[in-house]
Amino acid sequence: MLGVEDLSISFGGLAALSGLSFAVRDREIFALIGPNGAGKSTVFNVITGLYRPSHGRVTLGGDDLLALAPHQIARRGVARTFQNTEVFRQLTALDNVLIGRHGHLRTGVITGALWLPRVRQEEARARESAYALLTRFGLAAVAAVEAGGLPLGAQKRLEIARALASEPRLLLLDEPAGGLNPTETQTLMAVIRRLRDESGLTIVVVEHDMELVMGISDRVAVLDHGRKIAEGRPHEIATDAAVVEAYLGSEEDA
Amino acid sequence: MRHAALATGAAVVVGWPWAAPRYFVFLASLIAINAIVAIGLNLLSGYTNQLSFGHAGFLAIGAYAAAILTIRAPALPVPAALLLAGLVTAAVGLALGVPCLRLEGLYLAMATLAFGFVVVEAILNLDWLTRGNDGLRVPAARLGPWTLATDTARYYLVVTVAALLIVAAVNITRTRTGRALLAIRESEIAAQASGINLAAYKTLAFVVSAFYTGVAGGLFALVVGFLSPDSFDVFLSVDFVAMIIVGGLGSILGSVVGAALITTLNDSLAGFQNYRPLIFGAILIASMLFMPGGIARALGTIVRPARAAAPPEPPRQGEDR
Ligand SMILES: Nc1ncnc2c1ncn2[C@@H]1O[C@H](COP(=O)(O)OP(=O)(O)O)[C@@H](O)[C@H]1O
Ligand SMILES: [Mg+2]
Numbered sequence: 187m188l189g190v191e192d193l194s195i196s197f198g199g200l201a202a203l204s205g206l207s208f209a210v211r212d213r214e215i216f217a218l219i220g221p222n223g224a225g226k227s228t229v230f231n232v233i234t235g236l237y238r239p240s241h242g243r244v245t246l247g248g249d250d251l252l253a254l255a256p257h258q259i260a261r262r263g264v265a266r267t268f269q270n271t272e273v274f275r276q277l278t279a280l281d282n283v284l285i286g287r288h289g290h291l292r293t294g295v296i297t298g299a300l301w302l303p304r305v306r307q308e309e310a311r312a313r314e315s316a317y318a319l320l321t322r323f324g325l326a327a328v329a330a331v332e333a334g335g336l337p338l339g340a341q342k343r344l345e346i347a348r349a350l351a352s353e354p355r356l357l358l359l360d361e362p363a364g365g366l367n368p369t370e371t372q373t374l375m376a377v378i379r380r381l382r383d384e385s386g387l388t389i390v391v392v393e394h395d396m397e398l399v400m401g402i403s404d405r406v407a408v409l410d411h412g413r414k415i416a417e418g419r420p421h422e423i424a425t426d427a428a429v430v431e432a433y434l435g436s437e438e439d440a
Numbered sequence: 441m442r443h444a445a446l447a448t449g450a451a452v453v454v455g456w457p458w459a460a461p462r463y464f465v466f467l468a469s470l471i472a473i474n475a476i477v478a479i480g481l482n483l484l485s486g487y488t489n490q491l492s493f494g495h496a497g498f499l500a501i502g503a504y505a506a507a508i509l510t511i512r513a514p515a516l517p518v519p520a521a522l523l524l525a526g527l528v529t530a531a532v533g534l535a536l537g538v539p540c541l542r543l544e545g546l547y548l549a550m551a552t553l554a555f556g557f558v559v560v561e562a563i564l565n566l567d568w569l570t571r572g573n574d575g576l577r578v579p580a581a582r583l584g585p586w587t588l589a590t591d592t593a594r595y596y597l598v599v600t601v602a603a604l605l606i607v608a609a610v611n612i613t614r615t616r617t618g619r620a621l622l623a624i625r626e627s628e629i630a631a632q633a634s635g636i637n638l639a640a641y642k643t644l645a646f647v648v649s650a651f652y653t654g655v656a657g658g659l660f661a662l663v664v665g666f667l668s669p670d671s672f673d674v675f676l677s678v679d680f681v682a683m684i685i686v687g688g689l690g691s692i693l694g695s696v697v698g699a700a701l702i703t704t705l706n707d708s709l710a711g712f713q714n715y716r717p718l719i720f721g722a723i724l725i726a727s728m729l730f731m732p733g734g735i736a737r738a739l740g741t742i743v744r745p746a747r748a749a750a751p752p753e754p755p756r757q758g759e760d761r
Binding site: 234235236255256257260261265266268272273274275276277281284285286288289291292293294295298299300301305309348349352 | 607608609611612614615616617618619620622623626627629630631632633634635636637638644648690
């Protein structure tokens with residue numbers, strides 16, 4: 187489904203990714219882990235077209251993603267959340283999710299200005315489905331609240347709801363459990379599993395919370411200094427000497 | 441409640457020429473014209489976060505386009521002249537918007553400022569068409585069998601066009617396009633990740649903004665009746681920015697209120713030309729300090745109907761605190 191081949195990118199001499207390859211299968215939950223600065227978020231930024239790699243290929247179901255602009259990649263079915271939540275802060279939770287549906291709506295500036303019956307219907311349907319998503323994420327009660335005023339946990343769920351509003355094939359979650367308490371993390375794990383099991387999504391998750399990573403992922407890739415140092419099933423990774431050295435070790439220092 | 445307020449407002453607007461002295465009818469026309477500009481500017485700056493200090497330039501283009509059309513083609517009905525003025529200005533907006541895609545913040549402000557100067561320079565240089573510094577007299581416009589020869593007739597034309605454009609803007613901002621513009625203002629990366637084409641919508645904001653301002657320019661030509669380049673100086677562009685800051689960035693009705701306030705204030709201060717910048721500056725600073733969201737925000741939900749239209753809320757459940 188998602189193919190990353192020999193990806194390299196550097197920022198001012200610092201190699202953020204060097205020769206990174208991995209492949210994610212259809213309907214797989216794939217975890218990317220590694221210490222801070224390992225290049226995990228950079229991988230997401232390359233896949234979604236925000237960064238241009240100096241070398242390598244990214245494909246989605248055979249299509250070359252590097253040839254596309256970020257909004258085109260989104261329209262191909264790639265949705266994401268951000269490590270430092272990027273909700274539209276001054277807009278309501280409902281508007282946040284409605285914006286996620288942008289690619290599925292047709293109203294243009296003139297048809298919108300005329301408030302044609304077709305536009306009214308489209309708006310009503312979009313609002314309905316946005317409400318359904320908000321409800322699913324326990325946010326219906328705050329639909330009319332500005333996103334920036336919501337607690338962090340709610341903002342994180344709102345970001346996932348916004349991402350799902352685009353009906354993606356591939357969902358990229360960047361530290362979805364960051365800042366959540368253990369109960370919230372448990373709920374999140376159930377949500378991610380359901381997205382795969384019931385909605386058939388392919389999911390790549392970057393996460394530091396080992397319980398979450400070990401609990402939900404089919405396979406795990408470990409990054410360190412922009413290189414992949416291990417890949418395998420969760421239990422294989424947990425016992426890998428190089429991983430323990432590079433990652434779990436540094437986690438204790440932190 | 442909102443219907444009552446709307447009905448009262450409409451009654452005042454319709455009855456105004458009978459209640460108010462002639463000069464105030466003219467002033468009300470000016471307010472409505474500035475309200476159209478403020479809405480156009482707000483779509484660009486308040487909604488999409490692209491600052492412009494060049495809107496007097498767009499206004500001038502619309503005004504001269506409408507005036508020249510009315511002179512050269514006297515049979516042309518007013519709505520057609522206004523529409524053409526808007527379209528010509530929109531085309532200029534497109535031509536300016538595309539290169540401005542590379543610019544942000546202060547650089548964009550500088551570029552649009554320069555655009556305003558270029559337009560004035562162009563009016564001076566194209567004197568075979570614009571009569572340069574001598575100014576251009578605009579003949580009374582025709583609408584079917586009528587000639588719009590009185591302040592009252594022109595007032596009704598202006599408020600009708602303004603009402604249509606206000607409704608259109610409210611509709612645009614509560615549907616997909618408006619949300620895309622706001623998304624860009626809030627977070628460009630999240631907007632792109634939501635499938636929004638940044639370049640297309642930023643350019644669209646320029647085009648729509650210029651269209652509004654061009655139509656307003658056409659009305660300005662008809663209402664004022666005489667155009668000269670010094671009517672479109674940089675201070676006018678600053679006035680427009682003041683209108684949307686005082687009224688509220690990202691609010692259509694705030695734009696209207698801001699236009700009414702600044703236009704009235706400008707008019708009241710006409711006798712104190714020397715103190716005008718001082719008083720103006722003080723009002724702007726006070727507004728930004730004490731009313732950061734403008735009047736629209738200060739009045740809250742009353743002035744933001746788009747946000748109120750939501751289905752009934754289900755009981756609170758599973759919401760985290
Ligand atoms: N836009 C950028 N400009 C400069 N350096 C960057 C940028 N994005 C990432 N980096 C650098 O690339 C490295 C990897 O960053 P990142 O992918 O955010 O790590 P991770 O998500 O694994 O913590 C870091 O050294 C970071 O400073
Ligand atoms: Mg990161």
